[in-house]
Structures are given as C-alpha cells and as structure tokens.
Amino acid sequence: MNTNDKQNIEQQLIELGEAMREQPSLADAVLEQLAEPNDANLSGSWFQSIPYFGEMTMLQRVTFSSVTVALILVAAVWLISSSASVSLAQVSSKLKEVSSYAVDIEMKASHGGETKTMATAKMYWQAPGSVRYESKSAKDSPMKENSVMIFSTSKPGIRWNNIRKTYSTQPAKRGATSPLMLLHKLADYRGEASKELGEKTIDGRRCVGFEIALNELDASAGEGAVTLWVDSGESLPVEVTMKMASESLTMTFTNFRWNETFADDFFSPKPPADYKDTTPAPTHTKESVALITASLQTFADLSSGKYPQVKVIYGDVTRDAARKLAGFKGAPTPEEMRSKEYGKIMEATRGWARMNEIMATNSNAAYYGLKVAAKDKDRVLFRWKLDSGDYQVIYGDLHSESVTGARLAELEQGSQ
Amino acid sequence: MRSTAELVEQARAGDADAITQLVQRYEHTLLFTAWAIVGDFHHAQYIAQESFVGAFRNLHQLRNSRAFGPWLIASVKRSANRKRKQLPREVHGLAMANVAESDDASWRKQFESLAPMLARLPEQERTVVSLRYLSGMPVKQIAEETDRPLGTVTKQLSRAIQRLQTMCSKVEE
Numbered sequence: 311m312n313t314n315d316k317q318n319i320e321q322q323l324i325e326l327g328e329a330m331r332e333q334p335s336l337a338d339a340v341l342e343q344l345a346e347p348n349d350a351n352l353s354g355s356w357f358q359s360i361p362y363f364g365e366m367t368m369l370q371r372v373t374f375s376s377v378t379v380a381l382i383l384v385a386a387v388w389l390i391s392s393s394a395s396v397s398l399a400q401v402s403s404k405l406k407e408v409s410s411y412a413v414d415i416e417m418k419a420s421h422g423g424e425t426k427t428m429a430t431a432k433m434y435w436q437a438p439g440s441v442r443y444e445s446k447s448a449k450d451s452p453m454k455e456n457s458v459m460i461f462s463t464s465k466p467g468i469r470w471n472n473i474r475k476t477y478s479t480q481p482a483k484r485g486a487t488s489p490l491m492l493l494h495k496l497a498d499y500r501g502e503a504s505k506e507l508g509e510k511t512i513d514g515r516r517c518v519g520f521e522i523a524l525n526e527l528d529a530s531a532g533e534g535a536v537t538l539w540v541d542s543g544e545s546l547p548v549e550v551t552m553k554m555a556s557e558s559l560t561m562t563f564t565n566f567r568w569n570e571t572f573a574d575d576f577f578s579p580k581p582p583a584d585y586k587d588t589t590p591a592p593t594h595t596k597e598s599v600a601l602i603t604a605s606l607q608t609f610a611d612l613s614s615g616k617y618p619q620v621k622v623i624y625g626d627v628t629r630d631a632a633r634k635l636a637g638f639k640g641a642p643t644p645e646e647m648r649s650k651e652y653g654k655i656m657e658a659t660r661g662w663a664r665m666n667e668i669m670a671t672n673s674n675a676a677y678y679g680l681k682v683a684a685k686d687k688d689r690v691l692f693r694w695k696l697d698s699g700d701y702q703v704i705y706g707d708l709h710s711e712s713v714t715g716a717r718l719a720e721l722e723q724g725s726q
Numbered sequence: 727m728r729s730t731a732e733l734v735e736q737a738r739a740g741d742a743d744a745i746t747q748l749v750q751r752y753e754h755t756l757l758f759t760a761w762a763i764v765g766d767f768h769h770a771q772y773i774a775q776e777s778f779v780g781a782f783r784n785l786h787q788l789r790n791s792r793a794f795g796p797w798l799i800a801s802v803k804r805s806a807n808r809k810r811k812q813l814p815r816e817v818h819g820l821a822m823a824n825v826a827e828s829d830d831a832s833w834r835k836q837f838e839s840l841a842p843m844l845a846r847l848p849e850q851e852r853t854v855v856s857l858r859y860l861s862g863m864p865v866k867q868i869a870e871e872t873d874r875p876l877g878t879v880t881k882q883l884s885r886a887i888q889r890l891q892t893m894c895s896k897v898e899e
Contacts, residue, residue, distance in 0.1 A: 323840065324859060
C-alpha cells in the first residue's frame with residue numbers, strides 16, 4: 311500500500327474524530343435523563359422516553375411546583391365550597407391568613423401494577439409568591455439527584471445542583487405563567503368537584519375528601535386528577551395527591567407546616583459558594599423562530615392544520631397531546647420510543663418548551679392557537695416583544711417577521 | 727487520567743463527573759457502532775443516548791468494572807439490531823447509507839463519507855478503529871479496555887487501515 315494513501319486515510323479519521331469530539335457531548339443529556347425520577351425495573355415507563363430537553367424537564371418541574379402551590383392553598387378554598395361538612399367561609403378565611411408554608415412531597419411511578427417511590431422533595435412557599443423547591447432522588451437511584459430551585463414572579467430565580475456543584479439563573483416569571491400561580495385569582499374560582507370522596511381519618515384527624523380534574527384548575531395543564539383531603543376541624547389541607555393522566559406518575563403532598571418562619575435569605579437566588587455558573591447563553595431570535603415554527607408544524611401535521619388548543623403552551627403537556635394525536639397510547643413501548651414519529655415529537659417538544667419559556671418570562675407574549683390555524687396565513691399565531699422594542703410575530707402559515715408595536719396593533723385589531 | 731474501571735466505580739456511587747467522563751470516552755464509538763447497524767444518524771443518536779442511560783441505571787449488573795466498554799458496546803449493538811429489524815431496508819442498507827437529517831456541518835459530511843467504509847470492517851477491527859480515531863483513545867488503553875494484547879490491537883488497527891485504503895481505491899476507480 312502506498313504510504314501516502316495510508317497516511318491520508320488515517321489523517322481523515324483523525325480529523326473526523328477531532329471534529330466529532332468538538333461537538334456538544336451527550337453527557338449533559340445523559341445526566342439530565344438520569345436525574346429524572348426513574349426506576350430501572352420499570353422498563354418502558356414514561357421517564358425513559360425523555361432524551362434531552364433540558365427546557366422541558368425544567369418546565370415540568372416548574373409546572374409541578376406551580377401546580378402544587380396553587381393546589382394546596384387555593385383548590386382547598388374552591389373545593390370546600392361544595393362540602394356541607396366544612397364551612398367555605400371558614401376555610402377561605404383560614405387560607406387567606408396563611409403567609410407561608412412548608413410541605414413534603416413524594417413522587418411515585420406505577421408500572422405493571424407495581425408502584426415505587428422515585429423522588430422526594432420539600433417545598434416552601436412564602437407570600438406573595440416566593441417558592442423554594444428541594445428535590446432528591448430515591449435512595450436506590452443510581453443517579454443521586456439533589457437540587458434546589460428558587461423562583462418568584464417578580465425577580466430572577468436560580469437552580470443549583472448539589473452533586474455537580476453548578477447553578478443556572480432563571481429569568482423572572484413576569485409573563486403568562488399558569489393561573490395556578492395566581493392565588494388571589496384562583497381563590498375566586500368557583501367550580502364543581504368531579505367526585506366527593508366522603509370522610510376518612512388521617513393521622514387521627516377527621517378529613518373530608520374531594521377529587522377534581524386538573525384541567526379544571528388550569529385548562530392548559532393537561533389531563534389529570536387532584537385528590538384533596540381537608541381537616542374538617544382546622545379547615546386546612548392534610549393531604550393532596552396529583553396524578554397526571556398521561557403518565558403513571560403520582561405526587562403526594564403531606565406534612566403541611568403552616569405559617570413557617572424562614573431565614574431572611576431562604577428565598578434568595580444566591581448560589582452556594584464555589585458553585586460553577588452553567589447558565590446557558592440566551593437563545594437568538596432566529597434560532598427561537600426556527601425551533602418554534604418547526605415544532606408548531608409538527609403539531610399541525612398531526613392535527614389537520616390545527617395548533618395546540620390552549621392559551622398557554624407547556625412543553626410536556628403539548629408533547630402529551632401530540633403523542634395522543636399520533637396514536638401513542640399510555641406509556642410508550644420501547645419500540646414506539648425508537649420510532650421516527652416519536653422522535654419527531656420529542657424533538658418538537660424543545661420548540662414548545664421554548665414557547666413556554668418565552669410566555670413565562672415575556673409579559674408581552676401571546677399565543678392564539680385557539681383561534682388561528684395553518685390556513686390563516688396573515689393572522690398572528692404567536693408573538694413576543696424583543697429587546698429592541700419591536701415584536702417578533704409568527705403567523706398562522708408559520709412565516710415570521712418582526713414588526714413595530716403599531717403594526718402589531720393593526721394586525722391584531724379585530725382578528726385575534 | 728482515571729481508568730475506566732475507576733470511573734465506573736465512582737459512577738456507581740452517583741459521581742456525575744465520572745459519568746460525564748465515561749460518556750465522553752465512549753459516545754463517538756457508540757454513535758458510530760449504532761450507525762453502522764441502522765445506517766441512520768438520527769436513530770443512532772437516540773440509541774447511543776438510550777444505551778448510556780440504560781447502562782448507568784443498570785451498573786449493578788456489571789460485575790467487572792474493567793469490562794464496561796465491551797459491555798456498553800454490546801448493549802448498543804443489541805439495541806441497534808432490534809431497531810434495524812424495524813426499519814425499512816432502504817434506510818439501513820449501506821448502499822443507501824445516509825445522514826438522516828440535513829445538516830451541512832463539515833464533520834457530518836466527513837462522517838457521511840467515511841462511516842459507510844468503517845461499517846464494512848470486520849467487527850473487531852471496527853471497534854478498535856472507532857475507539858482509536860473517533861474516541862481518540864490511546865492504543866494501550868484500547869488493549870486494556872478490550873482485554874486484548876497490545877500487539878493484537880496494533881495489528882487490527884493496521885489491517886483496518888489497509889482495508890479502508892483498499893475500499894478508497896475501489897471507490898476512486
């Protein structure tokens with residue numbers, strides 16, 4: 311063999327290897343996936359289906375946290391209104407007096423009739439809207455998840471990882487976060503419990519139980535059920551259980567400590583000393599538009615030109631809706647997970663998660679999927695305000711441009 | 727540099743840094759190994775990632791930490807072979823080998839041009855070539871990882887390069 315040729319093929323291989331090793335590693339994706347609640351014995355269960363959508367998994371956690379805050383304090387007020395054995399005025403009055411609380415959370419996954427604890431957490435809430443969420447994986451998990459997330463509606467938040475000793479800052483949630491976060495508004499909500507569960511004793515306390523649909527609390531939050539047990543004497547929640555219909559996941563909240571006093575810096579978004587900042591660089595508008603339009607196209611392809619039928623996009627909820635449209639039922643099988651269609655939905659989830667991120671942090675973002683479909687070429691489907699003061703607009707046919715505020719007003723006048 | 731066996735022991739204890747290093751050490755070999763079977767970049771990435779996650783979740787099943795590499799590669803082969811059976815012939819047929827997603831990144835083009843030839847190497851040679859060149863592993867370490875004598879690895883690499891050159895010549899003709 312010609313020596314030069316041999317060197318040439320070797321050189322090509324060396325260059326290819328170097329180029330491949332310069333690409334982003336799968337390591338973060340693998341760690342992120344391992345950090346999700348998991349159980350090696352539960353093959354095919356939902357958590358094994360998440361490849362790498364950092365935004366989505368974060369979103370999922372925030373969603374859970376948000377839901378939790380509201381459910382505990384507000385759903386109680388609302389639900390108790392239908393109970394003859396507990397006075398609504400009494401419960402409402404009690405809950406409105408609550409200025410803070412702490413609660414223990416246990417996350418369980420079920421598969422094949424077997425239920426196992428995946429993770430535990432402690433959540434702390436303080437008026438008017440500061441949340442601290444500390445989560446740990448179950449003891450038998452190979453990946454020891456141990457993270458803290460602090461966020462609020464008024465100032466930037468933070469999340470740090472005690473194992474990797476890293477942190478990332480999170481923008482303030484000034485945008486359209488779930489109404490479940492807006493406690494005072496939810497307190498005014500009046501609805502029906504889907505089921506009254508009667509009475510039972512929990513830790514020696516007589517409790518009244520109710521079941522409600524999760525999407526009754528937030529129409530964009532997907533299907534699921536919430537079970538609430540309230541101390542009939544004290545008129546405060548004793549146990550709350552939330553079950554997501556699309557996943558075999560149940561979260562149970564117990565051991566409420568009301569009106570806890572926290573240290574001054576307990577909700578401070580300050581990382582522990584010596585932790586490394588891994589906050590990702592802001593996403594460029596062009597990249598966001600490409601990601602979002604591709605994901606909306608995926609959804610429209612699955613639903614005959616319609617976009618997600620919600621007012622607020624959540625990455626995980628939209629992913630579940632798309633899975634359902636594509637014919638995936640329940641927890642996906644390993645074969646389904648490896649299918650191209652499933653992979654496409656998981657890829658699109660990054661775009662939906664990006665939309666949620668924009669909506670949660672940008673007070674001038676709006677999504678009109680309930681009224682605008684793929685056929686509506688020039689109607690505004692999604693828009694948000696740019697740092698320049700202009701607005702980025704994505705239309706029904708998914709073309710996009712930036713426009714002035716005045717032009718946006720014209721576009722939206724009478725059509726949205 | 728920590729040995730694979732050391733990293734595996736630390737990964738068993740949940741050390742994220744050890745997991746990161748193990749992924750970085752093997753990801754390119756896994757990606758290529760999966761690609762060589764399914765012939766689809768998109769699927770190969772999923773398979774590689776799933777194999778890592780599955781491996782770390784099942785580390786308790788690995789008795790000999792030194793055998794992590796071959797154990798991992800065997801796992802990705804099983805997954806890729808299962809996937810291959812589900813894919814239409816034109817996707818995994820090497821004659822139709824393609825990079826599934828359109829991407830004009832130069833490394834993807836390089837990968838696209840070299841990977842079909844690498845995929846035609848005998849399995850043992852394919853493994854040492856991908857560990858040596860794609861993962862950038864020293865020859866001595868490959869010998870340790872694959873539990874083969876150093877001389878065997880050197881010979882396999884040499885034969886593999888020779889075969890690749892022959893393939894190149896045929897293509898050029």
